[in-house]
Amino acid sequence: MSAGLGQGWMDRAVFLAGLRRWSRAARTADRMDLSTLREARSRARRLRTHLDRLIHVAEERLALPPIGNQAFPRPVDADWAWRPELWCGPLPVPGLSSVPTQSKLGGEVALFHDCAHSELTLRQIRNTREADLAAYGLRLDVFRFDGSYLSLAIDLPEEAALGLRRQHLVRIDAIVEMEKPLEIFARLNIKHGPNTEQIVRELSLNTEEIHVEFDLAYTKLNEKRVEKIWLDLIFEGPEMNQVVLRDVTFSRRKRAAL
Known part of the structure; x- marks a missing residue:
């Protein structure tokens, strides 16, 4: 939506005419009589207020990662890659407090725990870096x-x-940030028929950007009956901590032939 800034030839002509008028006023400001200069200054200040606001908002918004980016x-x-919806675009409900177990944030992410009294919050935040x-x-x-x-499940x-x-x-x-160190384990779950294969890896948190691979060769996967896949992120000793998952992405590839 143009919001009043047209893209047609007439709009461009009006813009260029106004630009030439203000350029001429700036060049001749030192020769204007004082009453004309005072009126030009007043108009310029009113115009600058709106221009400064537009530039500020535009620079802020254009600096942010684009919504929906995959x-x-x-x-x-x-042969397949994916970023879950929570990390792509705004959710209808951006956050939960005193989160009960099995609560979902969006359609793909859920929190599981066995706390008698939940003092947990989940919130989608806008990345700005x-x-x-x-x-x-x-x-x-x-x-x-x-x-x-305490675990976070991603379908x-x-x-x-x-x-x-x-x-x-x-x-x-x-990409993981935390207030203080804690252990995080990633468990890949693959349901095939009545069985579920589970592979667990500990995340190395020496840096913010981490990755882990699950090799399916060591499973008893029934390739013809794969029904569902989900990932559990398991947090050990999470009390009095804040964890921010700036990004989570998935991909798969075939192992090179031996």
Whole structure:
């Protein structure tokens, strides 16, 4: 939507005419009589107020990662890649407090715990750093924690299961920030028929940008019966901590033939 800034030839002609008029006024300001100069200054100040506001908002918005962005580095031989909706665009409900177990934020992310009294909050936040590719991030705040487990489950779409083979490597990339160190484990779950394969990897949190790969060759996956895939991020000792997941992406590729 143009919001009053037309793109037609007449709008461009009006803009250029106004630009020439103000350029001429600036060039001749030192020769104007004082009454004309006073009126020109008043008009220029009124115009500058709106221009400064437009420039400020434009620079802020254009500096942010674009909403809906699915661009991110991925293996060149990947046959599937995906960023969940929470990290792409605004959710209808951006946050939850005193989060009960199994609560969902959006259609793909849910929080699980066994706390008697939940002092947990989940909130979608807007990424603003120049380095961020994801438009949004997820912030998890944990205050008093009286439970024995805390995990964040991310459901993968049906496309992730289509054509899945034991020759595949499934990769997760994430950007993680935290107030103080804690252990995070990633568990990939693949339901096939009555069985569920589970592969657990500990995330190396020496840097913000981390990745982990799950090799399906070591599973007993029934390739013909894959129904559902989801990832659990398991937080150990989360009390009095804040964890921000700036980005989470998934991809898969086939292992090179031996």
